[in-house]
Amino acid sequence: MITQLPILQVVIPLIAAPLMVLLRHGTAAWLLAVGVSWASLAIALGLLSEVAGGGLVSYALGSWPPPWGIEYRVDSVNAYLAVIVSMVAAVVVVYMRRSVAEEVPQEHHYLFYSMYALCLAGLLGIALTGDGFNMFVFFEISSLATYVLIALGRDRRALMAAYQYLIMGTIGATFFVIGVGLLYLMTGTLNLADMAARLPDVTDPRPVLAALAFITVGVSLKLALFPLHLWLPNAYAYAPSAVTAFLAATATKVSVYVLLRFYFSVFGETAVFRALPTGSILLALSLAAVFVASVVAIFQGNVKRMFAYSSVAQIGYITLGVSFDSATGLTAGIVHLFNHALTKGALFLLLGGIALRAAAMRFDDLRGMGRLMPLTSFGIVLGGLSLIGVPGTVGFVSKWYLVVAALEQGAWWIAFLVVAGSLLALAYVWRFVEAAYFHAPDPKMAAGPGEAPLSMLVPAWLMIAACVYFGLDTGLTLGGAGEAAQVLLKGKW
């Protein structure tokens, strides 16, 4: 059974998706989705414990031994990622029931859950597969499902946002597959570990460089690295609340993983960071992401969009950690992957509660929310503090490591920029605080229902509680990230 875990991780949600379509029943599909998500979490945790301490699990699909067949290759890096994805899924799926019931037409419910299962399968597939082309396939599976999920948003602009994302996402995927194709051309293999072993023997470096460029740009589109982030704000703002929370916490994180995997495990740290100015480029773009996106966030009129821009900035912090190309920097980036997934997932879940009342999500609609929905509002404040990086929250842990990583390299000006970015976060988080707590509620709103339903509040607060818990007890998150960083820097997969 243990040996089958890697494939079960992917196949269970993959099979559940068509089953849901056959069921044609919203509630049944939801129950199935809950089962699938929780099973995924159990499997991911099983895998993580299996590979803890530098272990490696290799699974040959259809018993075709690698490098001929497709291999699923799990080490502590992607096991950690699978845990993040399935953990978020396990929480969000509980929340979905009420939120989707409010935001998506009844007749589409089973399709919604089916798409959600597909998306989950795709994301987990990307995480676990050790095969370049298979990775592309899962990219497409998750992306196509995502386009549909976004388009199901009740705002008509959701259609446009989904279309925008479709165009950008397709360009990204195409770039990615071109890159993988070039690598296949030069090495004759699609198995990533095998590819890494053969790359040093390639005599003509130009196609390999081109492959690196294509993959970098393609994946950067997917992970919304500034300035390739333009699809993200609209997609997050207009998608159904549960979808935004799920995507914000998982999709971009998985793409970051792909970038890390290719940089460190396929091309190798030397080729990417020593021979090329990748580090400096990444550094510049990351800092630009932090500042430009944060400033834009401050001036948004729509709360969801504001936090979407904040996501772009926070992704900047993740890639900033990567750009240092050091153990500390990589640890900072990877731990922020987890921390930001938690924080932003929680925030979007809570915003979903507000969306029940004020669909437009404009700041004006938030007046008096502190009184109308005290738990939701206070949760958002706590999540916001984590974005700022106040000690006692997960955001602080990430920031601490980023600053240490910067100072290690003697780059004190980067250290200052990192913390200065927090001030911008303070500015946009405080807009929420002032809107929610300094105005009397609109009488129209006050007449509406009170707090968000428990089935939404409990999952959201679970994640907020985790934001604080993992801000104080970092053994698991930081330990996992540190180990992942070590594995990546070792180079061999």
Place this chain on the structure above:
Amino acid sequence: MVTGATAIILALAVPSVGAALIACAHRAPNLRETVTLVTATILFAVVASIAPEVLAGARPQARLLEVMPGLEIAFTVEPLGMLFALVATSLWIVTSLYSIGYMRGNHESHQTRYYACFALSLASAVGIAFAGNLFTLFLFYEALTLITYPLVTHHGTDEARRAGRLYIGMLVGTSIVFLLVAIIWTWTVAGTIEFEAGGILRGKTSNTTIGGLLALYIFGIGKAAVMPIHRWLPAAMVAPTPVSALLHAVAVVKAGVFTVVKVVVYVFGVDAIAGLKSVDWLPFIAGFTIIAASIVALRSDNLKRRLAYSTISQLSYVVFAAALLTPLSVMGAALHIAAHAFGKITLFFAAGSIYTAAHKTQVSELDGIGRRMPWTMGAFAVGSLSMIGLPPAVGFVSKWYILSGAMASEQWGAVAVLVAGTLLSAGYLLPIVYRAFFVRAAAAGAAHEAHGEAPLSIVVALSVSALATVALFLFPDTLLALSRQLAGTG
């Protein structure tokens, strides 16, 4: 017998539990206020129970958890922290008493939130006082800023919101951009952030780095209100007076100067940086703040604003004393934390008392008010004496040591600043006392007929704090013993 470690945990837990109970009792105001008073009393008892150990030379410790490798939430009670905790917790009892009269007398809203936040801010202040390393200190420092935000913006008006922006923006801003970087830098340079007698940076890095780090600390600790990081303090005066009294004369601002002294003594080491060229700018900045803030105070007609600028000026005495880098002046710095707290809280109490009874906020309206409110203005006079540094008030003791330090090390410029500061503080405080008692209320005199003294709990509270100001002058033994231990002159 409660051991030191348990007492430390209790000192954090008591106000936190108190806050929860206060929140639970929101429908029963009398019960709620009783909970506040009982919590404050228990907290003081717990904190005081640690004092004998510390005075005997022990350093009780408590370790909670390791957040990151090498970063612990840990507490160590040393003399300076003991002193700060004693001051803050004893004055909380008095302030609670005062709050009851003030909040009811002025029909303030959201009183439950007020009392709960107050309790939590005391928990944060105790956390700062007992912090065993920079990380723990930073954690509670930020917590204190955030938990006092609802108190500063208590009235929810546009003015309160703007003040709140300034408050959060400046305090969180400076702490993240300067203080956090300074702490992490210290960590990478010294390899530890535990407070240690003699300083952890001693011999670890170049003099230039020391200078840079000191600048980051001084401007990062915005709560110390060294110019130009002082604007938040007068803005925060928009809060109800008890908040201004306890937080912006005692807990918050003292947390700032406490941190400065703590960093100078335990991170840099007084004798390790004495005489360094790269740190000799600090007395100038602090001295400038003393003089400049006093001049602004002199020109303010609004009573609370005048007191706020007086606070800025007096806080810089502490920073200034620490910056003189002599054992005697460090002793003076520690003493002044306590001395200013008792004197200034009395002044704020009096200002709030005047507002409650007479609804007056301007100095120019106070002619003859001493006849109507003899207790209030009598206490105000005592507080003023302490601010100026005259006997029989405790302010004299701390000024004495600061001056002795300056003279002993022959820093005549410093002596001049101290003398000028003293004259200026006499200049902005004594005229108020004079007006109140010796100027007859002129045309507006009829207005005075309408009121007498403030509510009883207010009068009791300000009399107690005024008495304490005198008592500490007469019996300064505990304060002296603690500050001697800190400065190593005992």
